[in-house]
């Protein structure tokens with residue numbers, strides 16, 4: 153935690169149809185001074201150029217589920233994204249090493265659901281949480297989502313380094329560049345770099361002790377018929393609503409015949425990633441979370 157930051161990586165295009173990150177990296181390529189700060193180096197890169205060219209999420213498989221230590225070491229895995237992941241891991245990592253090539257990764261994403269400006273965090277490291285708390289102080293509307301994952305080991309791009317997170321902004325349709333959220337994302341990246349500059353210069357006034365988060369409870373699938381096909385979708389109350397509070401008896405889904413399926417759990421929850429387009433193939437209609445304040 154007291155160690156200085158030497159190198160930070162900003163990555164975009166991990167999902168090739170999420171254009172905020174793609175174009176922000178393009179902007180940095182043209183104006184590298186935008187990410188220059190005193191006392192450390194910032195590197196930036198497009199991670200999945202093949203998917204960007206096709207404007208699809210991926211070519212063979214989801215790159216943001218590919219950074220699993222055993223898989224990175226497995227020469228028998230050679231899909232487009234498996235090879236990409238090995239190359240990126242060699243450049244920024246290697247994952248699990250005590251001294252990775254970069255100290256912190258910020259991976260840029262967008263979502264079709266109404267998540268506003270959000271951070272998806274998947275580690276419990278002190279530095280990461282201090283950065284997030286700093287951002288939350290500057291941007292009170294920022295939402296913090298602690299992800300527990302759909303794979304055993306966290307397999308995100310930003311899991312290569314001990315510290316880091318993903319920025320998720322939405323709603324943005326796939327393949328669309330949306331101005332307001334582009335500039336919000338750019339601003340947030342700027343604040344992150346400012347934090348490291350202050351950290352290295354010993355100019356950070358305080359340590360943050362607590363933060364409000366949305367903590368992962370579970371991923372919820374759509375209702376399905378016997379054939380496995382979806383037979384209901386997200387109820388209009390939830391559609392276009394981010395961080396939607398659910399209490400027992402609230403409408404949750406509606407069948408294609410118009411029948412309402414209610415939220416039946418006793419425990420209140422907040423739904424997010426509601427009706428995210430990319431999660432249909434994963435079998436998630438939304439993610440249920442618990443709102444809480446945690447010590448950091």
Ligand SMILES: [Zn+2]
Pocket residue numbers: 166167170260261262
């Ligand atoms: Zn993404």
